[in-house]
């Protein structure tokens with residue numbers, strides 16, 4: 001229940017007999033859309049008798065007079081849905097026609113928040129310096145709580161070493177459907193207790209997101225009314241299967257996964273997700289959350305002491321994860337922080353011993369003020385993202401990344417590498433776009449115009465072996481798929497896929513410069529990386545070119561920053577651009593509520609038709625149809641129902657009730673099912689709760705254990721083995737400075753849309769590593 005609704009509003013609400021706000025209603029209400037409830041205020045001239053007559057005549061319940069003057073009455077109708085986006089036309093007509101009714105109004109939900117309640121009363125809240133206004137600026141969470149947003153209706157799962165589900169500050173928000181134990185294969189994620197309490201990490205992360213507020217215990221979570229689950233998966237043998245299963249647990253139920261782990265942060269590892277885990281990410285963003293895409297929030301890594309670079313970690317540098325770095329209370333780069341171009345945003349965390357740390361729940365029903373590292377930063381961001389999702393539940397995974405870019409500020413964060421990119425934003429390899437501001441994030445989430453589907457433009461720059469010099473520039477004039485359906489005007493992520501051999505990998509610095517002049521370091525010197533294996537189809541990612549126009553000359557710079565006699569051969573270089581054809585820099589500023597995508601309104605001002613690419617649902621224009629609805633172009637369903645002047649209407653229509661998501665309204669059109677139901681992929685139908693024995697897995701919709709999945713995985717492994725290692729040798733002379741210029745050719749950029757297709761795995765780790773790799777927990 002919301003603690004926010006008290007005071008005057010509560011009195012009024014009780015008088016009117018309104019229930020408290022449901023999660024769905026909160027989302028809508030915050031988007032300033034009226035929600036009609038099943039209550040009417042009616043003014044009659046002849047008092048209670050007249051009100052009783054009206055109630056009997058039309059089937060209302062008379063709940064009595066509103067003021068003691070016997071004129072205004074509160075009528076409720078049981079046959080009307082409790083929350084509706086449209087007024088009830090039938091009752092409106094009837095009441096209008098009745099000569100004894102002098103005035104009436106169907107009631108709508110009012111959002112009223114008692115302002116003083118925003119500051120939680122929890123005893124440790126004064127120690128939560130990063131959100132109690134103690135430092136300026138902090139994460140700006142009080143402002144969001146002040147608006148009544150607390151994560152209600154949002155589900156977050158912590159992928160870690162378990163969660164103490166009976167902790168007094170967690171139990172009430174604990175969600176068993178968002179939890180599982182993949183170490184023991186049972187539904188209970190309770191951590192394994194040891195004398196050294198090493199399995200406390202997940203419980204600590206969970207409390208940052210959703211510790212209860214105002215319960216007189218510990219502190220408060222960022223989204224203290226969100227539901228929280230835990231996946232126990234780090235306390236045992238870690239395989240690609242376990243990672244993939246964890247990341248695809250209940251993708252229609254869990255909105256946000258928060259993970260603070262990855263390959264060893266030892267400064268010499270280059271490793272990323274295996275085939276199945278990459279497939280899990282891909283499925284998550286395309287199918288999770290009813291097609292809006294699962295939100296994977298990731299800690300950028302703790303390898304700072306080893307001069308590690310998070311671009312050598314295939315989890316944080318995936319475009320599908322939202323990677324979060326850390327800053328100390330003083331606004332400094334913490335000693336453990338890893339710098340890399342794939343970090344998107346930053347939240348606070350610990351620093352040196354004298355710096356304050358993060359306050360959260362701990363094992364054995366305890367509280368702690370000693371949570372540290374980037375592991376502490378990612379859950380804070382996950383909580384803030386939960387607040388934004390409550391404000392607008394229809395944001396896609398890419399919408400959220402766009403919003404995070406815009407809601408992050410350099411603020412007082414100190415770094416030597418703050419630079420202004422081609423669209424005027426400040427960006428740093430330590431902090432991404434800076435400190436995330438929850439107030440800004442929520443404000444922008446409310447009015448965000450959905451982004452168009454993701455396009456991908458692939459440019460193969462080098463495909464014959466070149467011997468590398470000590471400083472090599474590879475230039476390429478790019479058209480960004482101009483004239484093709486996958487033309488990109490505004491960039492999101494940029495990837496560079498490289499295959500090269502090098503005598504000492506850690507000595508090679510790789511940088512990329514965009515046509516707008518933004519320099520991004522893809523990997524800096526890693527003194528501990530003495531590997532002679534080079535990079536084998538490794539993908540580097542940068543977020544620093546966000547919203548830039550990619551047309552023109554891109555320069556890749558490979559520079560030997562170490563031993564003079566280093567040698568190497570560049571085998572392949574592919575530039576992969578992601579983004580949309582929309583010019584994101586000319587979007588109107590200020591309020592752009594989704595209703596501004598409305599093309600035609602009825603006399604009441606309600607929207608009837610939306611501009612492409614949005615779809616209409618209940619008079620709202622949405623970028624995607626939510627779960628339980630499918631998008632289609634009307635005309636094929638109800639021919640002759642077309643509005644004048646337009647050939648087709650884009651609408652969201654209900655699925656068959658047996659489906660969770662679907663592509664049509666038949667029970668055979670399901671694409672995913674409700675929790676505990678199984679999708680029959682052959683027939684597109686959902687089967688009721690089954691699998692009691694022999695199938696301990698909690699979901700059937702997304703597990704990568706389908707026979708075809710395994711077959712394909714095998715195939716992919718074979719492909720990797722066959723094509724993974726380049727076997728060519730260099731031919732060009734080894735000059736000091738090399739400049740390679742490749743002109744643009746129209747049509748050379750390949751056509752590929754990345755939204756629907758499943759691609760071959762691009763990052764290749766050796767077959768043996770797939771199963772034996774241990775993931776290191778960030779502390």
Ligand SMILES: *[C@@H]1O[C@H](CO)[C@@H](O)[C@H](O)[C@H]1NC(C)=O
Pocket residue numbers: 477478552553744
């Ligand atoms: C890139 O190509 C475009 C179109 O062919 C041309 O106008 C432009 O001058 C080229 N830029 C560079 C730096 O070569």
Ligand SMILES: *[C@@H]1O[C@H](CO)[C@@H](O)[C@H](O)[C@H]1NC(C)=O
Pocket residue numbers: 663664665666667668669
């Ligand atoms: C929906 O299911 C029907 C069969 O019931 C099938 O004919 C139709 O093609 C399906 N629609 C889509 C879009 O898959």
Ligand SMILES: [Ca+2]
Pocket residue numbers: 122169211212213214215216217218219220
């Ligand atoms: Ca508490």
